[in-house]
Amino acid sequence: MSNVTVSVILPTYNGEHYIRKAIESVLGQSYSSLELIVVDDGSTDTTPQIIAEYAAKDGRVRYLRNEVNVGIQRSLNRGLKEARGAWIGRIDDDDSWVLTDKLEKQLAFLENNPAHVLIGTGLIVQDEAGDELYRFYNPREDADVRQRLLYRNCFSHSTVIFNRDRALQIGGYDESPATLHIEDYDLWLRLGQHGRVGNLSDYAVRLTLHDQSISATQKIVQFKKQLELTKHFKGAYPRYFWNRMRSWLRLGLYEAFGAVAPAYVERYIVARYKRR
Structure with missing residues (x-):
């Protein structure tokens, strides 16, 4: 495809239980000038067959397979280097885009705000049954994001699209052990030094919590x-x-x-401190 504007990277490892929904949510976007790069990191279940099935049906799906498991960081960088679009989208194999105009809205924003190098959205968190647990609001304006960015990651990985050339210029995803599982946060911190960043108010993505989700210890x-x-x-x-x-x-x-309500306790302590 020569007219690709957005390359969506989907890294996966043994994602047979969820990946169909993730793939279909990307291919169902109203904005169609996209490619979906699925990087299979040496899956040993039926994930390769599922990906091949979609690649055979839709020419926008590109299937890249690592013969051995190399990890999320190297898989993301492989997808980034193979991408043809000017903008990079991201989705994890257990997430789904719930708004069919997600990319359309984000690209319209970027066209009207060319100083931005990164734009995300809000996030809906659900359990394995599909029941909504809570909604995660990310600050919208560049100035608000910057006020908070050294405290927390203000972008949910599966919600973002970012500038491919700029990301490559700053080295892509860091592959060191120090950034494993925070490789996205590291990239946003570096990208934010080269342009404006923000989030749309839409809750465009659903994230599924399941047995393999990050624990309190992690x-x-x-x-x-x-x-x-x-x-x-x-x-x-x-x-x-x-x-x-x-x-x-x-x-x-x-x-x-542990995970018993630290966010609530923290908000209470900080509020008390600020009143002094």
Whole structure:
């Protein structure tokens, strides 16, 4: 396809239970000048057959297979380098796009706001039965994102589209162990130094929580990695010390309470502190 505007990267490993819904949600977009790059990281279940089935039916599906498992970071970079579109979309194999005009709205925004290098949306979190658990709001405006970006990742990976050339110029996804499972956050922090970023108000993506989802223990490891990562962006974004204090508080709450409601407790403590 020579008229591709958006390349959507879908990395997968043994994703047979969910991947059909992810693929169909991309192919069902109202904006059709896209390609879907499915990077299979050495799956041992029926995932390869499922991908091949869709690739045979729709020429927009490109199937890339790693003969051995190389990990999420290298798989993402393989997709990024193979992409033909000026913009990169992302979807995980257990997520789905619930708005058929997701890409259309994001591209219209980018056309009207050429200084932006990254645009995401809100996120709906559901259980395996498909029942909605909660909605995750991401700040919309560039200035609001920057105020919070050293505290938390303000972009849900499956919601974003970002500038391919700019991402390649800054080295793509970092492949070091230090950024494993926060490779997206690292990329957003670097991209934000080269253009404006933001989110649309739409809740355009559903994320499914299941047995393989990140646990409270893994969250603690992730938070520690984020604390180390954000040290390198001290001068790049505002409110460094305030956000660092909140990050340490969040880590302490997770270590003390696990996943039992640390966000609620944190909001209460921060609100009390700000009233003083």
